[in-house]
Amino acid sequence: MENKRELFQSMVKRFGLLNKNCCTVDNVEISLVQSHILYEIDRREWPSMQQVADALATDLSTFSRQVQSLMKIGLVTKVPSSADKRISVLGLTEEGKKVALAIQKDMEAHLEEIFSHMTEFERDMVLQSIKLLNEAMAKSSVCCKPMY
Amino acid sequence: MENKRELFQSMVKRFGLLNKNCCTVDNVEISLVQSHILYEIDRREWPSMQQVADALATDLSTFSRQVQSLMKIGLVTKVPSSADKRISVLGLTEEGKKVALAIQKDMEAHLEEIFSHMTEFERDMVLQSIKLLNEAMAKSSVCCKPMY
DNA sequence: AATAAATACTTGCAATTTGCAAGTTAATTT
DNA sequence: AAATTAACTTGCAAATTGCAAGTATTTATT
Helix, strand or coil: CCCHHHHHHHHHHHHHHHHHCCCEECCEECCHHHHHHHHHHHHCCCCEHHHHHHHCCCCHHHHHHHHHHHHHCCCEEEEECCCCCCCEEEEECHHHHHHHHHHHHHHHHHHHHHHCCCCHHHHHHHHHHHHHHHHHHHHCCCCCCCCC | CCCHHHHHHHHHHHHHHHHHCCCEECCEECCHHHHHHHHHHHHCCCCEHHHHHHHCCCCHHHHHHHHHHHHHCCCEEEEECCCCCCCEEEEECHHHHHHHHHHHHHHHHHHHHHHCCCCHHHHHHHHHHHHHHHHHHHHCCCCCCCCC
């Protein structure tokens, strides 16, 4: 009953390690944080800096610099919004999309491999559980309020 | 079927935020990494530097310095092993144990709160699922081999 | 028994990453 | 029109990282 933390800690750490496997695609090497940024830009429709920085729970100044480096290696675009010129709209370049997709495929494959060690029934249960967990965390007062 | 990554990413990020809530106890303020070190030392029986560094997937040199700072604030002890003088055996001071316990309680409370948004049935299912997931990840070739 | 090799760390870098504070420019209030 | 707020950017300075090169101790080799 009271080994919850251990279970979670262990799972999260493992997933973190898995996550670290990412990030060299097409002769481009990117960091874990950078891959998260690509991921977040990819799944949104032309988000602003604020939006993504919030999603990643990063300081805007830190984020600003990270975006600069991603622009430098040609994965991300940043255009001032025509509606509000204070806002910069983020997007992925073709290469950025390619990299994001490659990482996505890689992660999917890893997850598939992990799920292959389960029965069909277990797979369904686990996925169902993670959904539940996410909903519960979203409802929770102690965590993750500003989340998608 | 292919939203696995999203589910995982979301869950892990949320848990990460929750985790960040840790770390100010008894006028002692510690970092997330430091809390993980306390946690790992606590759950092992007099581990060596290597063992904990491996568990945290940190470079030994980085870890060495982190231990130094934890010793400086009086949370961790480091004694050369009598059996093998190359090895340093790590432990928690009384204060270290207190801090570790406080964090533990805090995390448990957070998790309880999260689980309170579920039915009894769902709770059981989710815990069961996380166990399954951990086992599957342990079996996996792509992740987390050197893990407890 | 002496030398070589491996192990467990520590220290010296140098690079990266971080957040805060203080800016700039643009939009919104009053 | 002036003041406030919002969306960023830049200048620090501190913290964190890993690699390479060290030391000390133990194990293996000859």
